[in-house]
Amino acid sequence: MIDVRVPAEYDQGHLPGAINVPLQEIRQHLAGLDRELHHLIYRRSSAAAFLLSQDGLRSSVLTDGLKDVPSAYLIR
Template identity: 55%
Template sequence: MTTPTSLGAGEARTRLHELTVIDVRTPGEYAGGHLPGALNIPLDQIRRALPDIRRAAEHSEILVVCASGARSENACRILAEHHVTTVTLAGGTGAWAAEGHDLDRPRSTSRAVWGMERQVRLTAGTIVLIGLLLGVLIHPAFQILSAGVAAGLVFSALTNTCGMAALLAKLPHNRPRTADLETTLAELRNR
């Protein structure tokens, strides 16, 4: 399978009015800031939303967005398997913001939301620290925790996947509520 076509942030900004933007990050990440007009359909919900995305693709080009580009490429591959043509935002919302473009934030967001990458760094760092401390204070075998996280990070970098992010995405603050996804799909149908 080939790598999906991508648009730079500047080109995407000038074409935003003609694109249907689907943000595949978790609802928590989406709430932290997203492209104007983007609809939140988390990566793990793409197959469920497929009929509505396919219909939307008949009327406008689909731009798939995530934080850096890895999840949007995965979403594009899934959609391509179902004959839906898409493009990605090169560098994701990080590149969009770095070029000085505005990100929308829902008014109802009352708490700070951490992006998935930051959640992974905190979790990995905490597990490594606990493994090292327990290895020194209790028994050296606890250092296996730290080695396991290190191996997971290397594997993650080599395969451009992240098992820890997949697990963290299942936490309640990162999971879509059914009503939110249904509302998003209804909005997608009306475009």
């Protein structure tokens, strides 16, 4: 999972196992992403999914971001 929010937002709560790669830095991190994985992106995710697909990476978007995730499931 990739959380593309800025670090301060990520620190407010994120899904377990999610890595923080701010959207403005996503291109810099493409080479380091595992090409065998299917990446789940949330928050500002459509733009990030587009950038990953342009680089040949598979991804899906968590449509409503963290809106419907109970806060008990988030790491703070």
